[in-house]
Amino acid sequence: MDVLDNPIRSAGRAAVVWRGRAAAPGTCGELVQGTLRGEPFLITCPVDLWSEVSVELSNSGATVAALDKSSRAARLTLQYLGAEYACVAIKRVSVLPESKGMGSSTADIAATCQATARALGRELEPAAIAKIAAQIEPSDGQMFPGITIINHLTGEAKKYLGPAPPLNLVVADPGGVVDTVVFNRRQDLASKNFQKEPMVKQAMELVTRGLLTEDWEMMGRGATISAQANQVVLPKPHLALWRQWAADMRALGVLVAHSGTVMGMILRPGGVDPREAADFVRRQxxxxxVWHTSMISGGLR
Structure with a gap:
């Protein structure tokens, strides 16, 4: 569990303080990610692992020159709301690992935006949060309700696909890190995404239809196709083994962090217990x- 304190130092006198709190879910990579006709998109996969942020605003204090992502989110939110405070103190408590593809930065940024707004008695719409988040880095989109197609570079929501299915996941991280900002600046990314577009189009159609008709097997097939297609962009050395384990457990399919290190297994309802599945992976x-968790609908709390 990670705790971050980022206070802007007090001037040493009593100050009026406004407080707000918010929490945002992480993700297990994405159900689908790529481009269609050159436009980048992803289909969100929020999970029941959270980042919680509290923000305190004060009318006195000193300014800090170097700001991390959460501090930038707070400042951008204040600008959006037309407010200004000398002192912003941020505390974050998160179970999400960084640089793995589990949406840790987006969760921190989104929760900070909403906590800042709530300190002022305001509530931000998901579209406003996504627009602020996209100014900082590509967004995972879990601020939007349910499962949503978004342009992760602009933060624009494209289509709501309904609530999350009631499915358990096993999530595994073999190791390593991927910087999302650096990844999205790759010179070969556009050509690699173009190369996999036919498979991504098929994956998006299957996942979209599966979610809209509550056909989880169809959704799982689409997620698996997207995971396999991404091998030309960011290869997962253990994906073939992961798919074999998923087949052995009669899972619905697999998914990956398309710009991260983690892999997920979508378990069949009434099938292998998620704790047993996670224990199997740990033994191997x-x-x-390794985590076991569940898919949940996006949105902040």
């Missing part, structure tokens, strides 16, 4: 980090 790969 004791050096991996």
């Amino acid at each position: 790969k004791p050096d991996w980090t």
Whole structure:
């Protein structure tokens, strides 16, 4: 569990303080990610792992020159709301690992935006939060309700696909890190995305239809196709093994962090217990980090 304090130092006198809190879910990569006709998009996959942020605003204090992502989110939110405070103190408590593709930065940024707004007695719409988040880095989109197609570079929501299915996941991280900002600046990214567009189009159609008709097997097939297609962009050395384990457990399919390190397994309702599945992976790969969690609808609390 990670705790971050980022206070802007007090001037040493009593100050009026406004407080707000918010929490945002992480993700298990994405159900689908790529481009269609050159436009980038992803289909969100929020999970029941959270980042909680509290913000305190004060009318006195000193300014800090170097701001991290959460501090930038708070400042951009204040600008959006037409407010200005000398002192912004941020505390974050998160179970989400960084640079793995589990939406940790987006969760921190989104929760900070809403907590800042709530300190002022305001509530931001998901579209406003996504627009602020996209100014900082590409967004995972879990501020939007349910499961949503978004342009992760602009933060624009394209289509709401309905609530999250009631499905459990096993999530595994074999190790390593990927910087989302650096990844999206790759010179070969456009050509690699163009190369996999036919598979991505098929994946998006299957996942979209599966979610809209509550056909989870169809959704799982689409997610698996997107995971496989992404091997030309960011290869997962253990994806073939992961798919084999998923087949052995009669899982609905697999998914990956398309710009991260983690892989997910979508378990069949009434099938293998998620704790048993996670324990199996831990026994096979004791050096991996493994979670079991569930898909949830996006949105802040």
